Amino acid sequence: MLSIIIGILEQGFIFGIMALGVYISYSILDFPDLSVDGTFPLGAAVSAAMITAGVNPWLALLLSVIAGGIAGAITGILNVKLKITDLLSGILMMTALYSVNYRIAGSPNIFFMGEKTIFTSFSQFIPKLPDVYSRLILIVLIAIAAKLALDWYLKTKSGFLLRSVGSNEGLVITLAQNPGRVKIIGLAVANALVALAGAVNCQRFTQFDVSSGVGTIVMGLAAVIIGTTVFKKVKFLRVTTGVFFGMIIYKTCITIAINSGLNASDMNLVITVLFVLTLVLNTFINKNKKAKGAAANAVIK
Amino acid sequence: MLSLSNIHKTFNPGTPDEKTLFTDFNLNINKNEFVAMVGSNGSGKTTILNVITGGIPVDDGTVMLDGINLTKMADYKRSKRIARVFQDPSAGTCPTMTIFENMSIADNKGKIYGLGHGLNAKRKYFYQSQLEVLGMGLENRLNTPVHSLSGGQRQALALIMATMTTPDLLLLDEHTAALDPKSSDIVMHLTNEIVHQKNITTLMVTHNLRHAIEYGTRSIMMHEGNIVLDISGSKRADYTIDDYLKIFNEISIECGN
Numbered sequence: 339m340l341s342i343i344i345g346i347l348e349q350g351f352i353f354g355i356m357a358l359g360v361y362i363s364y365s366i367l368d369f370p371d372l373s374v375d376g377t378f379p380l381g382a383a384v385s386a387a388m389i390t391a392g393v394n395p396w397l398a399l400l401l402s403v404i405a406g407g408i409a410g411a412i413t414g415i416l417n418v419k420l421k422i423t424d425l426l427s428g429i430l431m432m433t434a435l436y437s438v439n440y441r442i443a444g445s446p447n448i449f450f451m452g453e454k455t456i457f458t459s460f461s462q463f464i465p466k467l468p469d470v471y472s473r474l475i476l477i478v479l480i481a482i483a484a485k486l487a488l489d490w491y492l493k494t495k496s497g498f499l500l501r502s503v504g505s506n507e508g509l510v511i512t513l514a515q516n517p518g519r520v521k522i523i524g525l526a527v528a529n530a531l532v533a534l535a536g537a538v539n540c541q542r543f544t545q546f547d548v549s550s551g552v553g554t555i556v557m558g559l560a561a562v563i564i565g566t567t568v569f570k571k572v573k574f575l576r577v578t579t580g581v582f583f584g585m586i587i588y589k590t591c592i593t594i595a596i597n598s599g600l601n602a603s604d605m606n607l608v609i610t611v612l613f614v615l616t617l618v619l620n621t622f623i624n625k626n627k628k629a630k631g632a633a634a635n636a637v638i639k
Numbered sequence: 640m641l642s643l644s645n646i647h648k649t650f651n652p653g654t655p656d657e658k659t660l661f662t663d664f665n666l667n668i669n670k671n672e673f674v675a676m677v678g679s680n681g682s683g684k685t686t687i688l689n690v691i692t693g694g695i696p697v698d699d700g701t702v703m704l705d706g707i708n709l710t711k712m713a714d715y716k717r718s719k720r721i722a723r724v725f726q727d728p729s730a731g732t733c734p735t736m737t738i739f740e741n742m743s744i745a746d747n748k749g750k751i752y753g754l755g756h757g758l759n760a761k762r763k764y765f766y767q768s769q770l771e772v773l774g775m776g777l778e779n780r781l782n783t784p785v786h787s788l789s790g791g792q793r794q795a796l797a798l799i800m801a802t803m804t805t806p807d808l809l810l811l812d813e814h815t816a817a818l819d820p821k822s823s824d825i826v827m828h829l830t831n832e833i834v835h836q837k838n839i840t841t842l843m844v845t846h847n848l849r850h851a852i853e854y855g856t857r858s859i860m861m862h863e864g865n866i867v868l869d870i871s872g873s874k875r876a877d878y879t880i881d882d883y884l885k886i887f888n889e890i891s892i893e894c895g896n
Contacts, residue, residue, distance in 0.1 A: 495752040498744045502733035508725070509733050512801065513748050514718040 341470070346593050348474055350586030351481040352539045353557060357565070357581040358488055359531035360558030365566060365577070366492075367524045368504040372428030372555055373413040376435025377406045377529040379551040381536030383439040386448040386546035395456045399537050406533020407526040409435060414522030432551075440548050448546040455541040473542065480538055484531060485578050491527070500524045532558075553609050560609075560616045561585035567623050588612065640840050641668040641808055646690060646700035660686055660864040664700070668808075672871075673834055673841045675851040677883070678861030679890065684844040687861075688810050691842075693717050705807060719749060722806035724798050724814040731797025734786035738777060738796065741785055742766045745800035769799050773829065791822025795829060802833050809834065811843040815850065823847070827854065848883050858883075862890045 356378060363371035381402040388398035409431060416427035440446060461472040491497045503510045503520040510517040532554070540546050564587055565580030575583075595608045646664040651657050660683050668674055678684050689695040691702060693714035702709045709717050724731055732741050743759040746766075759766075763781070770778040773795050777788075785793060794814060802809065811830065815823040827847075831854050834841050845851050851858055857871035858878070868886055870878060 491754075493757050494754045495744070495747055495757045496754055498736070498740060498757040499752045501736055502744065505735045506730065506733050508730050511715045512718050512723055512731070513744065513752075514715055515752060516713070516715050 342593060344470055344474055346586065346589050348477055348542065349589045351477045351582060352535055352542065353589065354561065354582035354585040355481050355484045355538065356532045356535035356554060357558045357561035357585050358484060358578060359528040359535070360555065361562045361565070361577065361581050362524055362528035362531070364559060364562055366501055366504045367521060367528070369424050369521065369525065370428065371413060371525060371528065372425065373409060373431035373435065373529060374532050374555045374558060375551040375553070376432040376439070377409050377532045378536035378554040379439050379546070379548060380409055380435055381406050381533030382540035382546045382550060383442040384533070385537040385540045386450060387442050387444065389453050389455060389541070390448060390450050395454050395459060395541060399456055399534070399541070402537035403530045403534045406536070407530035409533070410529025411522050411526040413529070414525040418518035418521055436548065443546050443548065446548040449544065451544045453544065455544060457541060477538065477542070481582065484534060485582070488531070489576060489578055496523070553606050556609050556613050557588065560588050560613045563616050563620050564588065567620050640670040640705060641691070641842070642666070642703045643687070643690065644701050644703070647698040648686065648690070648695070649698055662864070664864060666866070668840060668842060670840055671838050672857055673855040674843065674857045674859060675855035676842065676844045676859045676861060677846070677848060677851045679887070681863070682861040683864045684861050685812060688723070688812050688842070688844060691810060692721060692723055720807040721810060722801040722808070723810040723812060724794070724801050726813040726816050728790040728793040728797065728817060731801060732785045732793055735784060737782050737784055738770070739763070739766065739781040741796065741800060742803070745803045748804045773825070789822070791818050791826065794818060794822070794826050798826060798830060798833065802837060802839065805837045806839060809839045809841040811841065813844055813846060816846055830854070848880055852878065852880055852883065860886060
């Protein structure tokens with residue numbers, strides 16, 4: 339039981355980092371970025387290739403993040419400079435990345451059990467603690483660091499522009515800033531986070547699989563929607579915290595579904611059904627909110 | 640200061656909806672002038688503003704501001720010198736950000752939007768003093784998200800934001816049209832104060848004839864892409880609302896309305 343809970347937490351925090359990226363593109367930028375399905379395994383591919391080549395795992399992690407950022411920027415350039423629609427830009431990037439990831443990794447699968455990873459290097463600091471815990475601690479630490487970095491960024495001037503470009507692009511133009519550039523930066527940051535999650539996931543399980551990205555965006559969206567609607571009610575929680583809770587809830591549901599006798603190959607169906615449920619819940623909550631809002635307005639008038 | 644010369648603009652060329660709005664249109668606005676522009680729907684008022692800001696490319700002609708050719712310049716680059724307040728109160732502010740955040744972001748116009756702290760805490764009291772003038776109580780609601788403000792409050796905020804860093808040219812695009820009469824008067828009064836205080840060259844498009852007469856130093860009436868009335872100084876002072884209405888009705892009758 340304990341190992342199941344730890345597994346859920348590990349997955350929740352790793353994929354929560356990915357959901358932070360989806361939160362930027364989907365919620366803040368209002369950009370349905372499907373390249374996420376390609377940048378998650380991109381982070382994994384870079385890490386796996388680097389580690390098997392003997393590169394320091396932390397450096398491998400950093401390179402994964404940079405690769406994700408570049409891929410995100412290219413999605414942005416396709417949309418902003420080449421005027422391809424947002425949805426199609428992401429699909430094109432995702433498709434291209436499949437080949438790129440294969441090329442980087444050199445094969446559809448890499449297993450590197452026994453190689454140095456960030457987890458083996460971290461567990462050396464606290465040798466008395468069993469690996470199960472030290473792994474979880476490291477994952478949580480990385481997740482918190484990513485969350486705090488994003489919180490900080492969204493409060494900077496550059497972050498302010500990012501927030502306004504999604505809700506009112508015209509304002510960015512009147513501020514004499516190029517909204518296209520802001521979008522490209524935003525997508526780079528978003529996909530850097532997604533690749534970070536992919537890299538951490540790959541180093542945790544010491545394997546890379548070229549098709550591991552399928553369904554990433556759906557998972558991320560579900561967590562963001564749970565995080566932004568369900569946890570909006572809890573005032574003191576930021577959305578960036580909410581998406582982690584969203585992902586943990588989501589992973590719990592999946593684990594329950596799988597443990598109740600479904601096969602691993604049923605995962606995508608489970609993911610989809612859960613997503614639909616989330617959407618229905620979202621509409622339901624919003625409807626209630628609107629009804630309440632109207633009532634409140636009536637009272638004021 | 641601002642000059643539009645030989646502007647040509649045809650919408651939907653080569654389609655059944657083809658419509659030529661401007662053929663050889665010219666307009667000059669001098670420094671510190673406050674121009675009030677009126678005209679029927681489709682007369683080209685808003686198109687002029689879009690031509691100036693770069694929202695609509697011209698087929699031919701040049702747009703000059705202070706001797707700089709803006710004709711081919713990207714819209715966001717023109718914004719360095721031009722500010723605009725839109726008809727839609729939500730267009731000039733960011734709804735998901737607070738009043739404080741909105742004012743800070745506007746205050747930074749012309750500077751780099753880097754990794755410094757977004758909120759300008761040093762200027763908090765200045766922002767509050769700016770909001771206090773409105774008499775809307777916004778100075779005590781700095782941390783309120785803008786989407787929860789009323790249209791009038793948002794528009795007043797948008798106006799303050801647009802003029803926070805003094806622009807060379809201020810464009811007002813029917814900026815009181817979507818407001819109730821009281822808010823409309825408050826915003827118009829505020830506009831007049833800011834324009835005079837900061838000496839901003841202003842082009843205001845309005846449907847409100849009373850505003851067009853009461854405010855500004857020059858009145859222009861547009862009709863089907865042409866200027867049909869352009870008065871300033873003592874001649875303008877003698878014009879009453881009835882005189883405007885007379886001309887307005889004449890052009891309306893001409894086109895069969």
